Amino acid sequence: MTNPLRAAFIGAGPRSRSAHYPNVARLADVTMESVCELDEERLDMVVEQYGFPSVYTHHKEMLESANPDVVYCVMNEQWALGPVLDCIRAGKHVFIEKPPGANVDEVRQIRDAAVANNVWVQVGFQRRHAAVVRESMARTQAGGPVSMAVGIFHKQLLGEAAGGFTTTLWNDICHIVDMVRFMAGGEPAEVHAHRSKFGSSHWNVYGALIRFDNDATGIIEATRASGGRTLGGQLHAATVGCYFDIPSRLALFTNDGQRDNLNGWDLAGVEQSDSAAYDGTLDMHRHFVECIRSNTQPLTDIRDTVHSMELVAAIEGEE
Structure with a gap:
């Protein structure tokens, strides 16, 4: 053993x-x-x-x-x-x-x-490991090249709550920037971005349109001037559209007129109460241990995710 x-x-x-x-x-x-x-x-x-x-x-x-x-x-x-x-x-x-x-x-x-x-x-x-994200990627890979990847992340951070040592884009919204880059399957070739301050002296509203080198389009929709928290996204190929809320829901639309509504816990084969087993956290840690043992690069190793943070900086206007 x-x-x-x-x-x-x-x-x-x-x-x-x-x-x-x-x-x-x-x-x-x-x-x-x-x-x-x-x-x-x-x-x-x-x-x-x-x-x-x-x-x-x-x-x-x-x-x-x-x-x-x-x-x-x-x-x-x-x-x-x-x-x-x-x-x-x-x-x-x-x-x-x-x-x-x-x-x-x-x-x-x-x-x-x-x-x-x-x-x-x-x-x-850990969003890369979420059950609804992985299922969306499997469905789009079967349906052809990715045409569009969307990340949506809303919260309420107004006034000084939107401040910090780094911006909310850098320290939190980076989650969906990394997720969109991962789902798109390419590297950014062109970035158009906007940021604003709404009800705060700090940047707290971000939008970005990204063209990846594999012709996929990426969209970032992130505001901290909203009524509450929501985290999700979309992933599209020519034959399928995936609309998901992390960690719980995935709606699939296919070009033959079918629609499926799936639960994150069912996709992971676990109880609904065990959210860590389908929100990506447990799988992320299990994956890391497996990669150490096999000497295989982890999915979110710094060698890869440095490019996600470079994209974050580009959206911020710093790259």
Whole structure:
């Protein structure tokens, strides 16, 4: 039997505790060996829940002493670069959240370090793994080349709530930018974008029209001046149209007049209550472990997702 991967964690904030700790804990071939966190309350919380045998307050000490196989470094982009590079240079495979850096230069630094040290760095773009997205891609691939990919992401962030260390496009809307690029299956050849400030002094409304090098069209529709949160998209080929809400719903229209309405949990073969098993989070973590074992590039490795962040910067008008 193959020895389990030894996992270490840097950071125990809300995102880590809600999405990453519980799903890594579900993987039978991973042991959660060590954790590093400066906040004592957060540290005590995860140690009590997951029984970490080794606890640290400095990540360099953890890297040297615990010698993990993989490090889940889940930190705000404002502080992530240093610890991420330390992990990579120590020869560790790394999972990081989106955005993978505070700007394109930092993302490229992480990419270059991963290549130089021959490690995988998976970025938390779990929407690629969502059941409704994968089914949409399977249906369009069977129906011919992709003609159009659409990403839709609405929230309400007005006033100072729309601010932050980076823009809402860079730190959140990047999810659907990556998803659209992935679904389109090409690289951007031409980008036309608009951004505005609505009810805020910060950019909070974005629209983009993208021509990809395979002739697919991409559309980004993202506003933080809406009544509530919605996340979804569309994917089209000549014979099929897919309209989905992540993670739950997929409507399929085919050129023979058929319409199918599918549920995300049914596509994944799980219970509706187990949202992590069909929203992409669990599959993303399982996929990363499989790629480490097979030495295969993960779907959202930094070598690929650097291009998504370059597209984000182009939409922002920075590239």
